[in-house]
Amino acid sequence: MAALVAGLVAASLALSGCLYSVIPAPAPVSTASLAPDTSGVSADLLPFYSQELAWEGCGEGFDCTTVDAPLDWADPGAGDIELALIRHRPSNGAEPIGSLLVNPGGPGSSGVALVRDSVTFAVGEDLEAAYDVIGFDPRGVGASTKVRCYDAADMDHYLYDIPRNERGTDAWEQEMLDRHAGFAEACDANSDGILPFITTPNAARDMDLLRAVLGDEKLNYLGYSYGSLLGATYAGLYPERVGRLVLDGAIDPQVSMLELDLTQGLGFESALRAYMADCLEGSDCPFRGTVDDAMADLGTLLASVDRSPLPASDGRLMGADSLQTAIVAPLYSEGSWPYLTVALTDALQGNPDVAFQLADFYYDRNEDGEYVDSFFEAFRAYNCMDYPIDWTADDVAAAQAELDEKAPTIAPYWLTPAPCSVWHHPASGTREPITAEGAAPIVVLGTTNDPATPYEWAVSLADQLSSGVLVTRVGEGHTGFNKGNQCVDDAIEAYLLEGTVPEDGLRCE
Template sequence: MVAGLAVASVALSGCLYSQIPEERTSTTRTPDTAGVAPELLPYYSQEVDWQPCGVRFDCTEVTAPLDWDNPGDGEISLALVRHQATGEFQGSLLINPGGPGGSGYDFVADSLDYAVGADIIERFDVIGFDPRGVGRSTAVECLDGAAMDEYNYGVVEGERGSAEWEDALNARNQEYSEACEANSGGILPFITTVNSARDMDLIRAVLGDEVLNYLGYSYGTFLGATYARLYPERAQRLVLDGAIDPSVPGLEVGATQAGGFESALRAYLEDCLGTAECPFSGSLDEALTDFQALLASIARSPVPNGDGRMLTVDTAVTGTITALYSADSWPYLTQGITAVLQGDPSVMFALADSYNSRGPDGEYIDNSAEAFRAYNCMDYPVEDDPAAEEASMKIVEDVAPTFAPYWDGPDPCETWPYPPVGTRDEIAASGSGPIVVIGTTNDPATPYAWSESLAEQLENGVLVTRVGEGHTGYNKGNSCVDDAVEGFLIDGTVPEDGLRCE
């Protein structure tokens, strides 16, 4: 899998309120245990001990079974943060920012007003949580910082595509997988989206909500759709923004994303050519050819950075993809390309570091990359059909000629210590409430066709289209989308299926 399924790396800031209403007198409600199996009652009946952790924020941990099929075989901890409704309380709203591996805890605690709009903040307790394997919850742990640097940025031995090159990558992947197994305390077989969806129902119940209100971005759409499949009667107000098609196999995911990023690159270059700062000139096709030449040059001769790292073409592609998540980041891509042309890769490294959660001091901020690997290796069946792989690469070459030369390599999940348990099937969620699916027409990471497909699969799916660039559509400055989402979550007003927001 490529980086496109991960949560977008953007600069976020928390929000402050000049006038803060009094907090509710009661901050803990009675857990909802209706219909719970006896062996799960100890989990569903636990009372949440909220502790203050900021202005109108409080935090807690919830205990969940390690193995939902065998709840007596161990426990894990799930970290939650809550921002209490500033006005009339309407219920809880769970948030997942994507990934898999993105921290919902940090997303809500650090950037509440980016996660949701002001009307949602007024009416809901906004709940951020770290899914199992992620961040402050019982987490996947793999490599230390130095080893992670070598894995992410090291120059791979051998000519790209050669047997020597593939052997070197396989050896790196094997080392990574073995480290995850050794350092993760036995949780790897249970890091799956199905288990995470079951955790989410537990969170709903201990918060005292009879039904789930949920907003999921990117991978969070797959988590939300999986929840709706497992618990359709409780899935009443779900918004899935920037959808993943749950029926698409891994090879097709990669090929489709490659085309999405190629389209976003062309949109960026077209915009760039209209600015004085653009390092390219001429027509769009000429600019694209020049960018392809730049990548080829880096592939032949990696560019040294001031900290001793070498800018490889893989790192340059990662930095480029990071900036393509949002049109707001396009100026940084212009800066990065201009600097690389002058022999300075520091800006491109900063973009790649942002994607890899590597801080300016060289320390890794979170375990999102490790969790990303763990979920994908358990959720996606391994595809080892050479003919299918060849056909997929042919599609990539057709739809993404810029990225195709660097979209290859052995599947890192081939070395994962546990076989995958997930399947790739359509999700209908029969019996659920309306589920609003938002698709952005030129979303590079979760292409619009996936949102169309998911909305069609869901028995009660409703498609809202944002016409524009970038990853995800809600709370991105489009009042049509925002009104549709907030009217649905707050008032239960279902948007017109097929609503198109220019």
């Protein structure tokens, strides 16, 4: 079973753009650093922007450091937090053309882990050979000052326990809200007061600090999934400091959390149908008939597991919510579809062990039962602070009705009582378009059947940005760069390496 997960890790772009691999690439360790860029910095921020980095080797080909950032950018004297960085120097030993910051998404995914474990997978060989590739953990994440909530045992209960009450009843809704409230209480108690400041605008301001202390006048950046929202937010705040930005798997900044949930639900149903069409062509598919027949049979499996959860070899019980998580995880990458076939084949025979491995992978839970890099905690914190609850019960009912009609397989298990309704701090974010007037060209890359960040969001973001340039990858899976489409890779690399702006509307079949 461990081999299955290792293969999935190597093949997948995981939750909301989280990137992993298992093949590190060597590069020379260097302690060199340019002088900080402090041009135009106010006096109260100068102590942060004038930091000189002290790099130390942290594995073959990598060096690491930390940067102090204001806890509250509106009040820089109110305390500070620590940001963790890792650097991979050009693999051929050449002088770098600059720094390339990379964010793998989430929110909550570790950029340090991304670069440390899979720099070539993250940026490709040509960019790896040209740039100082910089991975960083945003505030609240991983090796930076992070959000802390539950220990592993309590997290298991929170994510995997079977509800006691019947789905859809008032008692079930209250039970889920109570569960969310307990999690929110633990986060507030254990995170040392940082929760109100775990926001995407603050993380974008941190990114400008990183740009400056790395010695770059402008930001060169490759952001995946949520990383596209972080990059767009940066461009809105600092349009004059935009260098070469690529936003892959775009999130539309103006959509609400309810709209986001609805659109993703429709996207995953579409991806699931594409998986079923592919599965039915193989001899090992556990379903038969048409795609509609297979989807109906999968719906029957989910309903059965909802009534009678399946016992796993480690003692956990798999209900419909966890099985749906296991289904969603491999839909992020077409290369992971075979693992979904194995999981569903076994689940139909009463064995949920492989499905649990997929769900654990989604939540960043390792084989020892520990949760890595505080991913889920940071994910919740960012979303609750970024997205105000600005919808009504009628809006939720309308969204559910649309899911019932257009995504009937996943609809019964998709929308649940809003966890951010019991978060301890009111959202400070606003959902509005980002134009970034005056910015250099910003390349937005969308994939036509991306389930997690649907293609329509890439079109919308490229339209909003005053200098947006849309590149389209026709295909399946989440994000588009470095996934085997030469047309896409050539366009992105020409921009990041040479500044050659792709044709707006370029469509890569």
